Amino acid sequence: MSTQQYIVVFKNGCVTGGVRMDLPLCLLGAAAQMNEILTMSTKTFYNCHGKVVSDASVLKAGDIIYASCGEPFITPMHRLEVVATTGPTASEEDWITLNVGGKKFMTSRVTLTSKEPESMLARMFSSPWKSAIDEHGAFLIDRSPTYFEPILNYLRSGELIIDGGVNCRGVLAEAKFYGLACLTEQLEARIQAEQPCTDSSPLSRSFLISRLIATPPDWELRCQGINFEEANLSKLDLRHVNFKYAILRRANLSSANLSFCNFERADLAGAKLDGANLLGVKMLCANLEAASMHACNFEDPAGSRANMEGANMKHVNLEGSHMAGVNLRVATLKNANLQNCDLRGAVLAGADLENCDLSGCDLQEANLRGANLKGAAFELMLNPVHMSQAVR
Numbered sequence: 001m002s003t004q005q006y007i008v009v010f011k012n013g014c015v016t017g018g019v020r021m022d023l024p025l026c027l028l029g030a031a032a033q034m035n036e037i038l039t040m041s042t043k044t045f046y047n048c049h050g051k052v053v054s055d056a057s058v059l060k061a062g063d064i065i066y067a068s069c070g071e072p073f074i075t076p077m078h079r080l081e082v083v084a085t086t087g088p089t090a091s092e093e094d095w096i097t098l099n100v101g102g103k104k105f106m107t108s109r110v111t112l113t114s115k116e117p118e119s120m121l122a123r124m125f126s127s128p129w130k131s132a133i134d135e136h137g138a139f140l141i142d143r144s145p146t147y148f149e150p151i152l153n154y155l156r157s158g159e160l161i162i163d164g165g166v167n168c169r170g171v172l173a174e175a176k177f178y179g180l181a182c183l184t185e186q187l188e189a190r191i192q193a194e195q196p197c198t199d200s201s202p203l204s205r206s207f208l209i210s211r212l213i214a215t216p217p218d219w220e221l222r223c224q225g226i227n228f229e230e231a232n233l234s235k236l237d238l239r240h241v242n243f244k245y246a247i248l249r250r251a252n253l254s255s256a257n258l259s260f261c262n263f264e265r266a267d268l269a270g271a272k273l274d275g276a277n278l279l280g281v282k283m284l285c286a287n288l289e290a291a292s293m294h295a296c297n298f299e300d301p302a303g304s305r306a307n308m309e310g311a312n313m314k315h316v317n318l319e320g321s322h323m324a325g326v327n328l329r330v331a332t333l334k335n336a337n338l339q340n341c342d343l344r345g346a347v348l349a350g351a352d353l354e355n356c357d358l359s360g361c362d363l364q365e366a367n368l369r370g371a372n373l374k375g376a377a378f379e380l381m382l383n384p385v386h387m388s389q390a391v392r
Helices: 027-038 079-084 109-114 120-126 145-157 168-177 181-193 205-214
Strands: 006-011 019-022 044-047 064-068 095-100 103-108 139-141
Touching: 006 027, 019 027, 019 095, 027 044, 027 064, 027 103, 095 109, 103 109, 103 145, 109 120, 109 145, 145 168, 168 181
Parallel strands: 006 064, 095 139
Antiparallel strands: 006 019, 044 064, 095 103
């Protein structure tokens, strides 16, 4: 298969912004194309030695010529380096013209292929691609030029810059069309961040920190009913905060100090509380379904006991937690993981422990009266469970 022959035309004195033109070439047609693409009035062409090109038949594949508006030849900076890139290894550096929705864009092949090489746009120009071209040889793409421009600038610089008046959702639609996965993620995050806050919008970590700083030490910080869904509140000292009825679904509270907090009827479904301190916490009727509470500490040396009576704890993971004396009366712990938990003296009366894994637990003096133990696992127990503990 023969290789297509072409030359590259630069504006006089320039080494960037070149236009690829296929051979054989008509000088009048080349001048018209340069005038349209670079908004100039071409009158003369010079070769790389500064001599006027008056006959297109003398041009050979790989030549570089310079379009002039009538001014004398201007020696371009770094001309030798530019000439070197037009050899056999320069295919990835080819300058190409795109006609996107009627607007012309000039860029290099490497710009379109290097940033996101798995995208559809990169595949279009990194391998042979059957694409319609206009009368000037520009590749025709039937998409919006308004939304394509920030995409092209992103591919050039790696920065996502969208001018005012350009809808991010329009740019997102184009990014998805071209298969630009990384850019799509950035745009989705920006659109999410720019959503206007409403009364029900989740609040952030910075909001809670500002409230903590502004609250005097002897005052109770009340966050009742506030939405902290998916907020990152990890490692914060939140002792004594009132989260009654708060929404904390999928929030990250790992390693936070939540001692003496009030989570009564709060929604903590899917929340992450691994390694949290929960001394004297109140979680009456709270929703903790599928929460991760690995290695939590509920034991207060001063003797206060956590109250989780009636909590929904289906599928919760409490493995390795210290829960001596915790009140889990009538709590629902179906399919929960309580392996290796310290439950000495815990109140589990009336609790639903169906299919609960209690392997390796210490249940010494725990109250299991009326508990549903169907399918519960009691392997490798530290202390045997007496029947009297489970009798109504």
